[in-house]
Amino acid sequence: MRVDVVTIFPDYLAPLDLSIVGRARRSGAVDVHVSDLREHTTDRHRTVDDTPAGGGAGMVMRPEPWGASLDAVVASGRDAGAEGLPRLLVPSPAGLPLTQAMAGELAAEDWLVFACGRYEGIDERVLDEAGESGLFSAVTPVSLGDYVLCGGEVAVLAIVEAVVRLLPGVLGNPASIVEESHSAGLLEHPAYTRPATWRGRQVPATLMSGDHARIARWRRDRALERTAQRRPDLLAALPPGALDDADLAALSVAGWSPDRVREGAGEQDL
Numbered sequence: 001m002r003v004d005v006v007t008i009f010p011d012y013l014a015p016l017d018l019s020i021v022g023r024a025r026r027s028g029a030v031d032v033h034v035s036d037l038r039e040h041t042t043d044r045h046r047t048v049d050d051t052p053a054g055g056g057a058g059m060v061m062r063p064e065p066w067g068a069s070l071d072a073v074v075a076s077g078r079d080a081g082a083e084g085l086p087r088l089l090v091p092s093p094a095g096l097p098l099t100q101a102m103a104g105e106l107a108a109e110d111w112l113v114f115a116c117g118r119y120e121g122i123d124e125r126v127l128d129e130a131g132e133s134g135l136f137s138a139v140t141p142v143s144l145g146d147y148v149l150c151g152g153e154v155a156v157l158a159i160v161e162a163v164v165r166l167l168p169g170v171l172g173n174p175a176s177i178v179e180e181s182h183s184a185g186l187l188e189h190p191a192y193t194r195p196a197t198w199r200g201r202q203v204p205a206t207l208m209s210g211d212h213a214r215i216a217r218w219r220r221d222r223a224l225e226r227t228a229q230r231r232p233d234l235l236a237a238l239p240p241g242a243l244d245d246a247d248l249a250a251l252s253v254a255g256w257s258p259d260r261v262r263e264g265a266g267e268q269d270l
């Protein structure tokens with residue numbers, strides 16, 4: 001996979017050299033190119049922003065440097081041998097929510113281009129133009145959640161990490177991805193390691209029993225309880241048939257009747 005990132009803060013993307021993503025780059029699983037939007041300004045002050053049309057607070061990123069940068073990124077990717085059209089992703093709190101399903105979809109792409117906005121965002125015509133230019137297969141605004149960051153760079157770090165770990169050969173132990181999809185739609189169960197007793201606290205006895213079926217049931221029950229307590233919306237959104245009788249029994253012990261599960265209403269334990 002090829003990934004291009006356009007930003008006014010290329011140094012913000014330095015963590016993409018580290019850890020799993022850094023190793024994936026060195027192995028050739030992903031080829032990351034970061035470019036500076038200001039390279040495509042033409043004035044002496046290298047201006048990338050201006051006041052919002054219609055007035056109001058904040059600044060909006062001007063379209064000209066964005067148009068030139070995106071044209072250049074696509075041209076240099078093609079020169080480097082990239083085939084097909086890249087997908088343009090625009091991090092924004094007004095985007096589509098990033099989910100594991102979206103990460104999986106993005107992991108199937110050959111080429112992603114990220115446009116990092118700062119200030120109040122990028123002039124909307126840049127997205128409209130990119131969508132109609134024939135340079136991109138699609139233009140997708142993406143959000144990490146319902147809160148506001150100062151710019152798209154941190155979101156790109158998160159999105160690239162979520163996607164790259166799904167690429168073939170990147171995780172040493174694909175069993176962890178299989179386990180994730182097994183518990184899809186639920187929060188993870190709690191995890192423990194040695195020592196068996198720490199500051200007087202025991203690892204739960206079931207996990208020490210060696211009984212694999214009992215351990216699997218215990219983990220599933222803890223995942224269900226946690227999800228009911230912290231993210232009742234996820235329980236309500238499970239596809240029909242996702243919960244069997246044993247699951248419903250575990251939830252009912254935790255005070256969640258089948259009706260309450262369907263409603264997804266609960267005290268969120270924040």
Ligand code: 6GU
Binds near residue numbers: 146148152
């Ligand atoms: Cl993707 N970008 C920005 N700037 N803020 C955000 C976000 C993205 N997701 C949540 N807040």
